[in-house]
Amino acid sequence: MKIESLLIHGGIDGDESTGAVNIPIYQTSTYKQPAMGVNKGYEYSRTGNPTRKALEELIAELEGGYAGFAFASGMAAITAVLSLFKAGDKLLISNNIYGGSFRVIDKVFKNFNIDYSIVNTSNLDEIREAIDDTVKAIYIESPTNPLLGITDIEEVSKLAKENNLLTIVDNTFMTPYLQKPIELGADIVVHSGTKYLGGHSDTVSGLAVVNSKELAERLHFIQNATGGVLAPFDSFLMIRGIKTLAVRMDRHNSNAKAVAEYLRSRDEVEKVYYPGFEDHPGYEVQKKQAKGFGAMIAFVLKEGFSYKKFIESLELITFGESLGGVESLVSHPAAMTHASIPADIRRKVGIVDNLIRLSVGIENVEDLLEDINRAIEKARQ
Ligand SMILES: *Cc1c(COP(=O)(O)O)cnc(C)c1O
Numbered sequence: 001m002k003i004e005s006l007l008i009h010g011g012i013d014g015d016e017s018t019g020a021v022n023i024p025i026y027q028t029s030t031y032k033q034p035a036m037g038v039n040k041g042y043e044y045s046r047t048g049n050p051t052r053k054a055l056e057e058l059i060a061e062l063e064g065g066y067a068g069f070a071f072a073s074g075m076a077a078i079t080a081v082l083s084l085f086k087a088g089d090k091l092l093i094s095n096n097i098y099g100g101s102f103r104v105i106d107k108v109f110k111n112f113n114i115d116y117s118i119v120n121t122s123n124l125d126e127i128r129e130a131i132d133d134t135v136k137a138i139y140i141e142s143p144t145n146p147l148l149g150i151t152d153i154e155e156v157s158k159l160a161k162e163n164n165l166l167t168i169v170d171n172t173f174m175t176p177y178l179q180k181p182i183e184l185g186a187d188i189v190v191h192s193g194t195k196y197l198g199g200h201s202d203t204v205s206g207l208a209v210v211n212s213k214e215l216a217e218r219l220h221f222i223q224n225a226t227g228g229v230l231a232p233f234d235s236f237l238m239i240r241g242i243k244t245l246a247v248r249m250d251r252h253n254s255n256a257k258a259v260a261e262y263l264r265s266r267d268e269v270e271k272v273y274y275p276g277f278e279d280h281p282g283y284e285v286q287k288k289q290a291k292g293f294g295a296m297i298a299f300v301l302k303e304g305f306s307y308k309k310f311i312e313s314l315e316l317i318t319f320g321e322s323l324g325g326v327e328s329l330v331s332h333p334a335a336m337t338h339a340s341i342p343a344d345i346r347r348k349v350g351i352v353d354n355l356i357r358l359s360v361g362i363e364n365v366e367d368l369l370e371d372i373n374r375a376i377e378k379a380r381q
Pocket of ligand 1: 101
């Protein structure tokens with residue numbers, strides 16, 4: 001089955017006992033056990049729930065992995081995956097990972113003596129140099145947030161395997177419709193399901209997929225032991241959202257391309273970050289490893305134009321945190337997602353005050369361009 005069909009029919013397709021086309025919301029905490037030591041596969045909903053199970057099988061199939069796990073948020077999924085490590089272990093992490101992922105590594109796992117080094121994972125030599133006996137995994141995002149840096153997942157996974165390291169990829173920006181890290185050699189994929197997979201800005205969720213029985217057993221143990229599981233209703237919403245992922249992503253992709261090109265054509269715009277531009281340093285790698293360029297864009301307004309005025313002049317595009325929903329969202333990385341990074345470091349890596357991030361939604365593209373045009377006109381100081 002091709003992915004467009006798998007999104008709709010993958011995992012557990014419908015309810016066998018009633019014929020219901022959709023998996024019911026099994027709103028139950030426990031299950032009747034007919035006799036001691038006998039059950040129908042479920043004992044308690046932290047350990048397993050049929051609605052969650054349907055989502056877990058679906059994401060495993062979509063990512064081409066051995067098993068999937070659903071959590072109450074992306075951060076809960078990432079926390080569970082990081083719990084595979086122990087004191088004395090060290091992780092190599094991309095230099096531009098999601099702020100919350102960096103925070104849990106830096107402020108929580110560090111307390112348990114799980115260490116990390118920040119590397120530019122677009123540069124294999126830099127990774128190679130950072131590997132020592134304590135390093136157990138490489139944690140990457142591609143593209144990164146907000147500057148859309150690209151890492152060659154296949155090359156990094158190869159290098160990781162040669163050194164007995166796990167490769168963990170946060171695939172939130174791409175989704176399995178556009179990019180399949182496990183097929184490229186990664187061991188574990190994590191998602192904030194809150195974003196494109198759910199797709200409607202109505203559910204917070206997280207997913208993890210592993211490529212082996214051994215990792216599946218260990219991660220299921222952690223999921224059950226630590227308990228950050230996704231509720232049945234939210235699991236249902238995720239399955240419902242995933243059904244339309246292909247059509248949404250196609251529109252996200254084409255809208256984003258039009259918006260990126262439009263921004264680049266404007267004199268008021270200094271720079272546009274979009275991996276779909278042929279002169280983007282990661283363009284060739286992105287083309288090789290993904291089926292599209294995604295719908296995250298960042299751009300810098302020229303001096304004399306105010307990011308504040310721009311954002312406040314938008315009428316259709318919503319100002320807010322998050323991304324990946326059907327509606328277009330605008331955010332200001334320096335004051336929002338990346339505010340915890342000291343200003344001088346922030347500017348050095350390119351997150352200047354006039355940098356604006358767009359999550360391009362699936363509205364009519366003419367309406368989006370008109371909104372952006374209006375805001376640019378009003379941004380002049
Ligand atoms: C949002 C996000 C997360 C965290 O997910 P939550 O669902 O908000 O907990 C992790 N990684 C990336 C790339 C994200 O965009």
